[in-house]
Amino acid sequence: MPLRLLKYGLSRRYPVRGDLPPTPDLRPAYDVVIVGGGGHGLACAYYLSRYHGIRSVAVLEKGWLAGGNTARNTTTIRSNYITPEGIAFYREGVQLFEEMSRELDFNVMFSQRGQLTLAHSEATLRSFHLRAEMGRHLGTRIEVVDTKGVEALAPLLHMDYGGALEIVGGLWHADGGTARHDAVAWGYASQAARRGVELHQRTEVLAFERVGERIGAVLTNRGRIGCGNVLIACGGMNYPVALKAGVELPIRNFPLQAMVTQPLKPFLHNLVSSVSLHTYLVQTDRGEVVIGGGSDPYQLYSTRSTLDMKEHLAAGAVHLFPFLKSVQLTRQWAGITDMTPDYSPIMGASPVENLWLDCGWGTWGFKATPVAGKRMAETIATGRVPAILKPFALARFGSFRLLNEMGATAASH
Amino acid sequence: MKILTCPMNGPRNIDEFQSFGPMREAPDPEVASDADWARYLFQAENQPGVVVEWWRHVPSNYFFLAERDIVTNRVLRTFDPGEAE
Ligand SMILES: Cc1cc2nc3c(=O)[nH]c(=O)nc-3n(C[C@H](O)[C@H](O)[C@H](O)COP(=O)(O)OP(=O)(O)OC[C@H]3O[C@@H](n4cnc5c(N)ncnc54)[C@H](O)[C@@H]3O)c2cc1C
Numbered sequence: 001m002p003l004r005l006l007k008y009g010l011s012r013r014y015p016v017r018g019d020l021p022p023t024p025d026l027r028p029a030y031d032v033v034i035v036g037g038g039g040h041g042l043a044c045a046y047y048l049s050r051y052h053g054i055r056s057v058a059v060l061e062k063g064w065l066a067g068g069n070t071a072r073n074t075t076t077i078r079s080n081y082i083t084p085e086g087i088a089f090y091r092e093g094v095q096l097f098e099e100m101s102r103e104l105d106f107n108v109m110f111s112q113r114g115q116l117t118l119a120h121s122e123a124t125l126r127s128f129h130l131r132a133e134m135g136r137h138l139g140t141r142i143e144v145v146d147t148k149g150v151e152a153l154a155p156l157l158h159m160d161y162g163g164a165l166e167i168v169g170g171l172w173h174a175d176g177g178t179a180r181h182d183a184v185a186w187g188y189a190s191q192a193a194r195r196g197v198e199l200h201q202r203t204e205v206l207a208f209e210r211v212g213e214r215i216g217a218v219l220t221n222r223g224r225i226g227c228g229n230v231l232i233a234c235g236g237m238n239y240p241v242a243l244k245a246g247v248e249l250p251i252r253n254f255p256l257q258a259m260v261t262q263p264l265k266p267f268l269h270n271l272v273s274s275v276s277l278h279t280y281l282v283q284t285d286r287g288e289v290v291i292g293g294g295s296d297p298y299q300l301y302s303t304r305s306t307l308d309m310k311e312h313l314a315a316g317a318v319h320l321f322p323f324l325k326s327v328q329l330t331r332q333w334a335g336i337t338d339m340t341p342d343y344s345p346i347m348g349a350s351p352v353e354n355l356w357l358d359c360g361w362g363t364w365g366f367k368a369t370p371v372a373g374k375r376m377a378e379t380i381a382t383g384r385v386p387a388i389l390k391p392f393a394l395a396r397f398g399s400f401r402l403l404n405e406m407g408a409t410a411a412s413h
Numbered sequence: 414m415k416i417l418t419c420p421m422n423g424p425r426n427i428d429e430f431q432s433f434g435p436m437r438e439a440p441d442p443e444v445a446s447d448a449d450w451a452r453y454l455f456q457a458e459n460q461p462g463v464v465v466e467w468w469r470h471v472p473s474n475y476f477f478l479a480e481r482d483i484v485t486n487r488v489l490r491t492f493d494p495g496e497a498e
Contacts, residue, residue, distance in 0.1 A: 239459045250455040252434065253483070298432035301461050301484045307414070308428065341455045397455045398448060 019190035029226030037061025043373020049195035052381035062204035066185030072335035078176035085391035096370035106187030115176030141174035236336030259332035263287035279316025342402035433467035
């Protein structure tokens, strides 16, 4: 309809209202104050406003929305973990991604293309059998495949038969996939804003005012605000922010780096990761190959990238797909990740009555954005931690009930 | 390349070292409570600023301490555990 288009183009209402409203003035108090405007904080705000009728919500973000780890991650979505508690939780996360574009009326480009994890040794293959059995038992799509199966899934993969890094099999997880990270955050943000949630960018939480067993107020660079409940969802800053509220988390910070190549014609139709090489690859819709790996080898609050990691990731990628050797890198970056001792998150109550935690997301939290948001909203709205979150309580460390996901996390997040 | 100065082997590429994380005070097993043990096992210094941490020079299997700023990544000093005050 060229005429309609012309009319629209010339109308005063053009351009249309943006998805996100500008930062308003702070009100004196909110029912819920969410510290951290990454995917997790925004998702929680959305679920509070849409499903629990709680609309007096402020999301406080010290920089720009979703500019933390949400902006830096490599968007692996999967549920092939190893503990029953972990699998059940991440399975719900994957299910929410399957529905997300419709739920948010926003295309998050969820692409459920499956994840293939490679074994280069019998020992790794044995651990894959365990993960496959656990996953199948809990209703996820996961199976061990032999070398023929690996070849069929990734025909261009260098199998290294007879070599030191010979591929002996793989773990195929058909539920795995990716989504567009900023679309996820923007979808939650715009839907939450439409329901009255206030998004305060450039608003940094500097301190908390304790009143007995509660947080009485949140002090920011833009003023003091009263709060009913407070959620901490600060990604790499969870440890220092929680400490301001008097809560010491079992978290250490490590950088995690990734990099991306120039666009190539589509050749990689699923997510591929190698446990032994600490390298994983995914090709984006634009054709770029995103390459990620393990965390930096020592504790640091820094988003600098290193030549060491570039070399390491390039070596892994070129080993798996030798023709990548002549491809150019366009970017390398890092995020600060909040690592827990057992590679599982910390969600639920804190020792402070009205302070809730959505922390310890380390290198694996993007896939949990919808489920953590949904379940933390439920927790805050009802004041009770739902069964699915209970195993992830901060208190598990005091009772030595850790949820060890190290083996299922280290190489592919 | 980042250089770490080993008290025994001198300045070396940091690749040759393995980090063992911040030093922690071991609890007295005679009197330690469960909470003390949990703290010792799972809680480590992570405040932005200088931490004292264990490192190992892998080829010589020599353990030593370093004072490092975990924001700027500057190593202020490295020393043999025998020199720790
Ligand atoms: C390189 C890399 C690759 C990754 N790959 C994957 C992957 O493939 N799959 C996966 O599932 N996960 C992955 N992750 C992990 C994932 O990115 C994070 O776990 C997840 O994005 C955490 O989301 P969040 O909303 O909790 O935190 P963030 O997105 O970091 O948001 C926290 C926000 O809090 C704000 N903030 C901090 N301090 C304050 C303050 N004092 N006041 C106000 N605001 C504050 C920050 O500015 C930030 O915007 C990866 C991470 C990195 C770095």
